[in-house]
Amino acid sequence: MKVPRLRLWLATGLVAVAGAVGALTAPAAHAATGCRVDYSVTNQWPGGFGANVSITNLGDPINGWRLSWSFPAGQTVTQLWNGSMTQSGAQVTVADAGYNGTLATGASTSFGFNGTWNGTNPAPASFTLNGTACVGGVTGSPSPSSSASPSPSPSASPSATPVASKPCDIYAAGGTPCVAAHSTTRALYRSYSGNLYQVRRSSDNATRNIGVLAAGGTANAAAQDSFCAGTTCVITVIYDQSGHGNDVAYQGPGGAGGKDTPATATSESLTVGGSKAYSLYIKPGNSYWRDGHLTGVPTGSAPEGMYMVTSGTHVNSGCCFDYGNSETTRKADGAGAMDAIYFGTSCWFGGCSGSGPWVQADLEWGLYPGGSQKWNPNQRAFTSKFVTAMLKNNGTSRFAIKGGNAQTGAMTTLWDGALPPGYSPMKKQGAIILGSGGDCCATNTNLSQGTFYEGAIVSGYPSDATENAVQADVTSAGYR
Numbered sequence: 001m002k003v004p005r006l007r008l009w010l011a012t013g014l015v016a017v018a019g020a021v022g023a024l025t026a027p028a029a030h031a032a033t034g035c036r037v038d039y040s041v042t043n044q045w046p047g048g049f050g051a052n053v054s055i056t057n058l059g060d061p062i063n064g065w066r067l068s069w070s071f072p073a074g075q076t077v078t079q080l081w082n083g084s085m086t087q088s089g090a091q092v093t094v095a096d097a098g099y100n101g102t103l104a105t106g107a108s109t110s111f112g113f114n115g116t117w118n119g120t121n122p123a124p125a126s127f128t129l130n131g132t133a134c135v136g137g138v139t140g141s142p143s144p145s146s147s148a149s150p151s152p153s154p155s156a157s158p159s160a161t162p163v164a165s166k167p168c169d170i171y172a173a174g175g176t177p178c179v180a181a182h183s184t185t186r187a188l189y190r191s192y193s194g195n196l197y198q199v200r201r202s203s204d205n206a207t208r209n210i211g212v213l214a215a216g217g218t219a220n221a222a223a224q225d226s227f228c229a230g231t232t233c234v235i236t237v238i239y240d241q242s243g244h245g246n247d248v249a250y251q252g253p254g255g256a257g258g259k260d261t262p263a264t265a266t267s268e269s270l271t272v273g274g275s276k277a278y279s280l281y282i283k284p285g286n287s288y289w290r291d292g293h294l295t296g297v298p299t300g301s302a303p304e305g306m307y308m309v310t311s312g313t314h315v316n317s318g319c320c321f322d323y324g325n326s327e328t329t330r331k332a333d334g335a336g337a338m339d340a341i342y343f344g345t346s347c348w349f350g351g352c353s354g355s356g357p358w359v360q361a362d363l364e365w366g367l368y369p370g371g372s373q374k375w376n377p378n379q380r381a382f383t384s385k386f387v388t389a390m391l392k393n394n395g396t397s398r399f400a401i402k403g404g405n406a407q408t409g410a411m412t413t414l415w416d417g418a419l420p421p422g423y424s425p426m427k428k429q430g431a432i433i434l435g436s437g438g439d440c441c442a443t444n445t446n447l448s449q450g451t452f453y454e455g456a457i458v459s460g461y462p463s464d465a466t467e468n469a470v471q472a473d474v475t476s477a478g479y480r
Contacts, residue, residue, distance in 0.1 A: 035057055035058055036055075042472065047117065050410055051113055054108055055110070059105065062103050064096060065478060068362065072122060074120055075117045076116050077113045077115045078114050080113040081173070083111040096109070097173070114465060143426070166190050167470045168188045168456055170466060170473060176466065177458060177459055178456045183455070184219060184453065185479075188454060190216040194241065197237060198235070198236050201232065221277050232463050250262035251440070259445070260287045267281035268281045269479045270453075282452065283448055284446060286435055287436035289431060289436075297432060298395075298430065299428050300395070300425070304461075305390070305462040306324050308323045308388075313385055316345060316447075321342065322434070323452065325338060326431045326432065327429045328429045328430060330431075331439050333429070336424075338433075339362075339393050339428050341359065342355050343360075351374065352379075353379070362437065369401075370414070376414065380412065387406055388406045389403050390403070395428075397424055399415070401413075407479055434455075
């Protein structure tokens, strides 16, 4: 469905704020004020919709903001992230979340929400920021400064702009914290400033950790390029950002043990948020593993959820391109011993419609498209360059599978219902698998291929609202 998008160039100006939200002070004499608001409906369904709102400060720096508008057709906000909200009738006010309250000149921040509508869903006609309306222009002249240094500009360093919530911040806010968080492209927490992954070069077997450009930012691909110049590199470890120590190492000699090899570090470059990054480009014979049953990964019938960003253009039917919970034994130990996202073209039980690739659940002893071995008619292929895949399982009765385009739009629910017969309760063992099936690769061959950009495993059963917010963040990350 085509959804409306409205860029609003509204009323005038921006009032400077000091201290806590709502504690307005008089602006400095002749302060330059101005702002712009972009309001877009990102997804709409009968009776409900999702939206994203972006604020750009065009005037002097501010510290603390409140954005207000009036819904024209009785819409209501039901859930909001990256801010706090009050609504009285048609009037809505959203205040900053603290970490995103400071806006330098030219800086932007955004928040998202889910809402309800009835009949029509027009965009608001006007917005006010800190009590004055925005026109998308600047009035007045720059405030006097006590130093010769200019005010921050849009070209300031990444640390000058507050970082919005990332997937693991969103999961934690929803009561389902990440217990493992992996990515070669970006931080999955707004405050994460550590390493993303490790590369090893062939010329001398030296290793180098690749971190982020700034806290909450994208990978420092230039560090990899410099280290690997004139030789080849492989990715040996993807570090866990959650603080649980659930780093995954390649399943082979010198790694997690086994017969697989590490993935080449430069098979695919891309941009995320305008910055260069590299993917974990899995070919047959590449995979990663970690025994996390003592370091927070859910076991037995405990509920859990997970997501990953992958690619719909680098897939095959080999077993099995998975990310999630697997056996500590690296053997096929029975129904329910695994709980992992599968993405690929394998039609395990037959009767599939189309050629995929599909998001399915690897629960061991089969890749499940839904709640049974029969083909799920709600399944659909995801062939876009970047794909978001999600799986959640309450461990005793219910699981859900979702897929979406990681560049735009909402998630599609493929299954939300009963576990397959024989899988209640689940018997998860708590290892983490990435790029292979659970009974790989200590003794047998890994035939799968796929691409991994980011993903996380969480403790608890995430709400749909939380997953919607994670998808909104993924689509705003700028995968290109």
